[in-house]
Amino acid sequence: MTQPEILMPALMPGSIVDALEARFTLHRLWEQPDPDAFLAGAAPHIRGVAANTLAGRIDTNWFDRLPALEIVASFGVGYDNVDARAAAARGIVVTNTPGVLDDEVADLTIGLLLATLRGIPQADRFVREGRWPEGPFPLSPTLRGRTVGIIGLGAIGKAVARRLEGFDVPVAYHGRSRQPDIPYTYHPTPVALAAAVDVLIAIVPGGDATRHLIDRDVLAALGPQGVLINVARGSVVDQPALIAALKEGTILAAGLDVFADEPHVPSELRVMPRVVLLPHIGSASERTRAAMGALVVDNLVAWFDTGRPISPVPECDRLP
Structure with a gap:
């Protein structure tokens, strides 16, 4: 069976990268010499995005380019880096990492x-x-x-x-x-x-x-x-x-x-x-960032295994 393809637009902790590569086909966009050209070829197959604030805002510009997108797993309890309302309107689930931090x-x-x-x-x-x-x-x-x-x-x-x-x-x-x-x-x-x-x-x-x-x-x-x-x-x-x-x-x-x-x-x-x-370090301990990363991975795994994410944001909690 073909593994779902996941896009990671910007560098995330190594634990997330390793865990996603073990379960999915992971595309590291920041490593591509021509990200736009790479994305043009890979976009039709990408079903999930793992993102942090370094990726910039994940909004309709991204959704338009990723026609097969089903889920955006955001690293952090705050998710203002993702247009969750626009995602929900297209049936795209957005998750975050509450509780663990x-x-x-x-x-x-x-x-x-x-x-x-x-x-x-x-x-x-x-x-x-x-x-x-x-x-x-x-x-x-x-x-x-x-x-x-x-x-x-x-x-x-x-x-x-x-x-x-x-x-x-x-x-x-x-x-x-x-x-x-x-x-x-x-x-x-x-x-x-x-x-x-x-x-x-x-x-x-x-x-x-x-x-x-x-x-x-x-x-x-x-x-x-x-x-x-x-x-x-x-x-x-x-x-x-x-x-x-x-x-x-x-x-x-x-x-x-x-x-x-x-x-x-x-x-x-x-x-x-x-x-x-302080340099935005509210959750920046090794233990907590590891737990946040694990929840990003678990949301993606749960979605593709069961069709139900673990921690959807409120805008998306009525989606399947």
Whole structure:
């Protein structure tokens, strides 16, 4: 029996490559000297795509070129790199990798929050640069006495909230609707949440629906002692408005794992003393990335073995 043909547009972890090659005919598009010419010949036979954000946006341009495409297996819980609605309209299933990275991202979020409030990276540089003998490191802000607001109380947001309970701080949230049986205070708008808290954590999906959800008005409501933590997508925050808010003292500090134009980070952010910057590493541990890769493979295997993927995205969960 002929193996299904899978396209991998951009380099993915070796464990995914090896596992897919063991089960399918895998086409590594990034290795082709003329990708367009290669794709023109292979496209009619490609039934699946394994993609990450390095592949760019998988949308109607791809769907038009791949007439036999049945499934796009996306590496990551966020899937704004795939036009899932357009895929579903054509009967193409899109999958992502939820669940396996919730704890890792939640752990990183708490670490980024503490690093931002207590100036941990700055204190490390203070010691490394030999400045300690000149005098003590400046006193930092604290988590004590603060209320933390979470925008996006999904699986990762709930994991963050559970960890915050251990720090004995009040938690509030905003989402599309109030969730039953949730003990945290709900606020109907991002502005209302920001006005009620001292720390604002963004952990919502990217895409048009959440673009610039955190804007100038939200930052103004957060206030001069407020701290923003973004572990969602760079598009969720109006980055120029954030830079202005930090420069003008509209908010106190920010911890950012994501940016508007990754991997390019504005120089204004890189030189600000009360900003902690990370290179989008929320789920970037060996263990978690391996689990994410395994779920990409398992979705493709399940689809071609049974016709039912393991973790279809909501736009596609009604497809066969």
